Amino acid sequence: MFPYIMRRLLIAIPVLFGVTVFSFFIVNLAPGNPVEMFISPDATQADIELKKEALGLNDPIYVQYLRWMQNLLQGDFGYSFSTYAPVGEMVASRVLPTLLLMGTALLIAYIVAIPIGVLSATRQYSWLDYLTTGFSFMGISIPNFFLGLGLIYIFSVQLNLLPTGGMNTLGGDGSFGDTLKHLLLPAFVLATGIAGSMVRYVRSSMLEILGQDYLRTARSKGLREFLVVNKHAFRNALIPIITVIGMDIPLLIGGAVVTEQIFQWPGLGQLTIQSIGSRDYPTLMAINFIAAITVLLSNLLADILYSVADPRIKYN
Amino acid sequence: MEKNFLEVDKLQVAFRTDKGEVVSVDEVTFQLKQGETIGIVGESGCGKSVTSLSVMRLLGRTGMIKKGSIQFNGKDLTKLSEAQMREIRGNEISMIFQEPMTSLNPVFTIGNQMLELIHLHMNMSKSEARAYAIEMLKKVGIPRAEQLIDEYPHKLSGGMRQRVMIAMALSCKPSLLIADEPTTALDVTIQAQILELMKRLRQESNTAIMIISHDLGVIAEMADKVLVMYAGQVVEEADVFTLFDEPKHPYTKGLMESIPHLEHDSQKKLFSIPGTVPNLHMMPKGCRFHDRCPYATEKCVTEQPPLLSIPDNHNHRVRCWLLDEQQQQTPTDSRSEVIA
Secondary structure (H helix, E strand, O other), rough: OHHHHEEEEOOOOHHOOOOHHHHHHHHHHOOOHHHHHHHOOOOOOOHHHHHHHHHHHOOOHHHHHHHHHHHHHHOOOOOOOOOEEEHHHHHHHHHHHHHHHHHHHHHHHHHHHHHHHHHHOOOOOOOOOOOHHHHHHHHHHHOOHHHHHHHHHHHHOOOOOOOOOOOOOOOOOOOHHHHHHHHHHHHHHHHHHHHHHHHHHHHHHHHHHHHHHHHHHHHOOOOOHHHHHHHHHHHHHHHHHHHHHHHHHHHHHHHOOHHHOOOOOOOHEEEEEEEHHHHHHHHHHHHHHHHHHHHHHHHHHHHHHHHHHHOOOOOO | OOOOEEEEEEEEEEEEEEOEEEEEEEEEEEEEEEOOOOEEEOOOOOOOHHHHHHHOOOOOEEEEEEEEEEEEOOOEHHOOOOHHHHEEEOOOOEEOOOHHHHOOOOOOOOOHHHHHHHHHHHOOHHHHHHHHHHHHHOOOHHHHHHHOOOOHHHHHHOOOOOOOHHHHHHOOOEEEEEEEEOOOOOOOHHHHHHHHHHHHHHHHHEEEEEEEOOOOHHHHHHHEEEEEOOEEEEEEEEEHHHHHOOOHHHHHHHHHHHOOOOOOOOOOOOOOOOOOOOHHHOOOOOOOHHHHHHOOHHHHHHHOOEEEEOOOEHHHHHEEHHHHHHOOOOOOOOHHHHHH
């Protein structure tokens, strides 16, 4: 197993390099440039040129890229074009809120979705099954921004129960309870979408397993149905579920761009939107870079989990 | 004479389908004594497996026992609760299946799956149970049982897996073992080994066996008495010698003629019964075999024959109108000589 992991990590390096090349050039393809985004309308053309020259934006793109790479290899993400703060610190301060939000959302989603998916599969075509597939379809279909705004309207504006956004009350005590209140709505909004698709994956994956011969064997041993389903069948249904979880983990970092924006959650997603708005190349590149690493690592994690879940899968 | 410990009486099993309820097994009656082996034979889809699964009450969500009773050691299995049934499954009645490749759960070790059963029905400590499982594996001829117990099923060949299934099925010393096509998926040399093994274990444990097969050779090898099933009904019942010497039902005769023989003239075309088993949704009126039967008469088309004992042997029962007539006239059946 260890050599396999090492090999996968080594392969990840050129992939990561490729990702940075692509994203650097694509980010630069966007119309406008950082200087035009933050300089006041009455600045002269000469001022703008001066600023561009100072930021190195007049150099050919590959020179800019190599300069960025050179800094990165020294562990330096550079400085933000819009706030002049070190990008490394900016991004780091955003990671924790996003982890908190997405971690909560994923946890709620899985705790709810997995048992429901299993139940739905074991009672295929019952009213319960129709109900859950119907609700899961709704969960997938309702856009997060719409659900988010709807919930803000109901719970914050009308009922005045929960805050409209942010992570802590301004001037508040910053207690955990306060954060929890702020967390509730955005986490719920994110969880609906994730849970909706998870229910469907669990259900279909279980349905495929439920007709297998070895379940009949398990029943013929006198095992109770609960164990037949939740031990013998579920363990076999795990592979596709692990795949989905592997795809969900990058969300922990990539965050929920739209939802964070709506709820003014100070996470990476919100930072992404702000950096795109100001064409803040160094910040965008740093976020891309971290997201790429997360995707690669969670893919590797999923592959390792496969072999844990299914003994027939072995890596050499 | 020993008492029957299993008495299946006029069993009727139905399945719910999109097109309504279909009766898949009808009026099946048979008895079994301790240590006896009954063979159930017939084409695919004639209700052999359904009959055996209803003894285990493992018909799934859509299947149900509509009529009849299954008396097992004084209990009517059709009336027991699910919890009482679980006590019996794997313990007093156990089962091995056709597909050894898919009958074991791929994600648990052999030992894990065996111990699960042993813990369920036997009062043993962990280490005792493990030692017992290894002993059982050795009994069915598995080499290196101490190591193999920790392996996953995919490391084993089909024959080895079927041995594991047998070891598992016999762990709790059941009084009835149901073997649903236990050798069908195996190649011939392994088939012979598995049958030998089952015979040896039967001698040691005095377990009654219900063996289901479409292979008459397997039945001849194993069974004391035989049920021939066709389209969900028993068409002939006899002890194994009588059945092979004097098959009465045209279907049984047809089955025997369609066995290839080495000594047969290679120019001669192998006999096959024309047509196929009727669809459960469209069961023919009268005798269910009439549209494939070379001797069918008017009566066969309109009236269903009952399963009746033949006069000179009351243990030999046949569901055929021809027998009525044969009692009046001398049998002119030339086919039985071919088989004999």
